[in-house]
Amino acid sequence: MSEGSLSIPQLQEIERSIHNIITENNAVYIEEVPLARAKDIPGLRTVDELYPDPVRVVSVAVPVADLFNSQTDRRTSVELCCGTHLLRTGEIGDLVIISERQMVKGISRIVAVTGDDAREAREAGQILTQEVESLSARLAVVASPSLADAHRLAKEVGILTDAVDCTPIPQWKRRELQTRLKGLQRTTNTSIRKLETKEAAVKAQSLFKKNGNKTIVVDAVDTDSISVLMKTVNQYSDIAPGTLVMLLSHQQPSGKVLCACQVPKGFSALSASDWALTVCTRLGGNAGGSATVAKGTGSVADLTEALRCAEEYAQDKTQNIR
Known part of the structure; x- marks a missing residue:
């Protein structure tokens, strides 16, 4: 307002x-x-x-x-x-x-x-109020949602917010519902961030056990979320600060590939944005970011070739100093 x-x-x-x-x-x-x-x-x-x-x-x-x-x-x-x-x-x-x-x-x-339009606006406001109350009640009883559940609830909040914004209802009621929905959106966003961080921590620990001795880590992760992929890369970098990390996620059956990478701050031999752009361009996609952190997307039928390309690029850039 x-x-x-x-x-x-x-x-x-x-x-x-x-x-x-x-x-x-x-x-x-x-x-x-x-x-x-x-x-x-x-x-x-x-x-x-x-x-x-x-x-x-x-x-x-x-x-x-x-x-x-x-x-x-x-x-x-x-x-x-x-x-x-x-x-x-x-x-x-x-x-x-x-x-x-x-x-x-x-x-x-x-x-x-x-007239009748006013009556219909009041009825629409009552219906939307009931839907907001129902969604609020469901959020209150879901003590430990899965990440998928949290995303679904956040999507419901977004859809309901659009309905409240666009439906002819009493303006004072619209303001009330908008305030409540902003609170629900904050709740779902907080839940999503916590669950993503938790899931990323598990994945990062698993990857570290697998690749802990490597200075260049290029691996596949099972996730549909670029946010989870970015958090996993970040947490792996926290566990192994000197490591160059790129993680790819292959989504089925679409063939879409998510890419996220991070290099140590001040590391001049390899830029994260160049690394991600090179790999994602090979995958028919695009990428962007900074010298230390980058992300992108592409598509491929077989992830093996993309992983090989990503590792070879990093090794070529760093062979003279490692």
Whole structure:
């Protein structure tokens, strides 16, 4: 919510005030008045546009003639308008504000729907509230989700967030649900990070047992997540600080290959970004990163050739200093 936008209580108060006017079923008075005289009406609402002369004056609950009486102190809604209006406020039936944003400081643009559209907006808001509550309850009871479960729940939060953002519902309700969903998104993101770190630690330890004596480690890892692959590379580098590490993951049946690598900081013989780019280009893909850390993607039917290419490139670059 941008600074200066109406708060949830303010939006609710505006709707309550309008509902009171609808319930009162006030008469709507319409009269044509000379433009110069109309502009003398106290509290007149105008917009930056040209008006005809005479102009159509629309007033709620107070006859137009009474608006010129200085003794009239009854507050009302009065504006210049060439459009069509209802004859009584009760004909509106219902009103829901579905959008609000600040145009300039102190002025907000409000979009509202009435009648059946208002009823449908309320119902849609109730349905989305129930879905958010259901998702929140499921997140609360899943004490130890798997990484796949955590990703699935995060995706559900994202889908529900899009629905809340795009569905016509009461704006105050939208703000409430957006706040709750941001909290749920933080929860799922934290869970994913912890699970990825845990999974990467297991994989890094396993790889170290297999390759611990090597100064260049090029190996395959079973994962569908580039984030897990990057974390595994990072944790392996923490275990063996002087090691050049590149890990590839071959996804089946798509043939897509994930690539992540890391070299010791300050190691000038080999750049991680060049290493990853060389391998991923051979795989028909692309890569990017820095001198120490890089990642990329490609595709291949057999991972063996990609692993051989990656190791040969690193050995060629480092043979004169190792």
